[in-house]
Amino acid sequence: MISFFEKILNGQATDLQLSTAILVALFILLIVLFFALKPNNKKVKKRINRIVNTTHNTNIADKSLISIRRQTESSGSLKLDKIIQKLTPQPELLRDKMQKAGLQPNLGRFLFIIIAITILSFGILQLVTDYPIMISILFALIIGLIIPHLGLYFLKIRRHKKFLALFPDAIDLMVRALKSGLPITEAIKNSGEEIANPVGIELTTVTDGVKIGGKLPDELIKAQSRIGLQEFNFFTVALSIQTETGGNLAETLANLSDILRKRKQMQLKVKAMSSEAKASAYIIGSLPFIMFILIYFLNRPYAVELLTDPRGQFAIGVGLFMIVLGCGIMYKMVKFEI
Template sequence: MNFLQLITVAAGLSGVLLLLWAAFSGPSPDKESTRRLKSVRLRHSADGKDRLEAQMRRAVAARKPKGHHIAGSGSRTEALALRLDRSGKKWTIKQYLYGSVGLGGAIALLLFLKTGALFLALAFGAFVGAGLPHMVLNFFVKKRTNAFTIKFADAIDLLVRGLRSGLPVSETLTIVSQEVPGPVGEEFKLVTDRMKVGKTMEDALQETADRLGISEFNFFCITLAIQRETGGNLAETLANLSDVLRKRAQMKLKIRAMSSESKASAYIVGSLPFIVTIMIYWVNPKYIGEFMVDERLMVAGMGGAIWMGIGAFIMAKMVSFEI
């Protein structure tokens, strides 16, 4: 082993040790003591703003006690059931798994009968059977989330009008569940149903927030929790929240318009290898056909597909923005 190899091994071991130390070192004692001192200062401060900030922190912390269980964090089966529920479809886990296995098996069988390459057929069938249903489910989840976000600001405006007319919060939630169509009305209907069987409004809203995983609805729950803790005009607070959500939606649309050119470039660059492969196979099938019989070319093709997937993932992250 020469000197360059020794330096490479030492650098790799140092990087692994550094990652292990960062993973298991835990929080910094200085930062923890600073945080505790700040909380005590805010709690006993004579300034009204500091006391209000301390109350808001306690209200947000009280929403999720130490024993709180995050929806979908138990197992992969629970996470899959949660994603199926978020899609709004009446699909069960068995139906999803049977569909994935059936699709993968059909694709693998057709490819094996066409090419005779068992390894390639099984690999491609497993890829399609696992990836295509996942993409379809993500599409429906994103579609329902967008539909919920679009109508949620209107639902908050309806809540504000009900509160200003003198109705209690529970009655305004029932009105929203009846008047607002789509996913918003369905979710508020579930909230009111939980309240009818004896759950508090905070618990019913928290269960819905954990199941949906939508930041706008989390803002709504935090607003109600802070208002319960600090008091004040709930209608005015919700009106401000509605205005913030509308501006947030406008910012998302502006970012989508500004990043559309980069997304189009990423789509073109990512699809070019597949388009070229199909065109070459159409002109000269024997040239591309070697990838389906030669195991070395299969491995090389799979390696290229993996690197292409990594590149597509990086490009997708570069053009995605969080607000």
């Protein structure tokens, strides 16, 4: 073991030994960060429970503050979040993306995911390619930064689709509750209890905010910032205007539900009309990869030459750029705003 470290320090280690040492060092750094910056929630919970048990004469407001403090202290890696907030150029934008994806805005957990993906990518690149150490580290950093953000994007798209599929039904439940004589806050609460997530949890959060003293328009604006959907913005504007001017809210929400369903029908119609162009884009974009895989299995040395030769690597880069550019143009051609 001593000779191994001496080889690394003297510059006599092979690329495999050097990459293994870097992987081990990164894993040790990851473990140290996790245990050093992880808050000790057990001590916090014991201290808060001791305060609650010893203060029997505490008023309701103080007990509420203690309860809020308990939830805040046990919510995540607070120390790590502070460090990441200093290192990240736009931490609030990243938190906003995580909320729209339906995740807790925990920057520390997001950092651990980036580090883990970077280490895994570096190990795979060292095993399957002959790139130098610095090139592999550069590519691993790029992969580690891109994949988590792509994951947030796809989670946001999936959450939005599920929200739009359930939101008209939630509005219909509110209309029935309003026609039966319930106030709007109770109607929203009933819809939140009956409709599945993510609609249910957002509506429940709105009514909980109203219960602790918030105004309904303000809570709806906060929910809109968490969701980021134009359809929910319609709902927010309708309730805000009705709160200020009055009117038949049940009829307004019924019209809004009908509009949302018609928008959904129009989107499905556009999707059906553009399906042929999308299928052509998928086929044309996947043909180069399919042909390379076939050539690789039929004549491996001929295909490997494209990866090892600098001219082949340059051709791969140009080809990937042209494929991405063409797919982007075709996506814009079949994308319609409704």
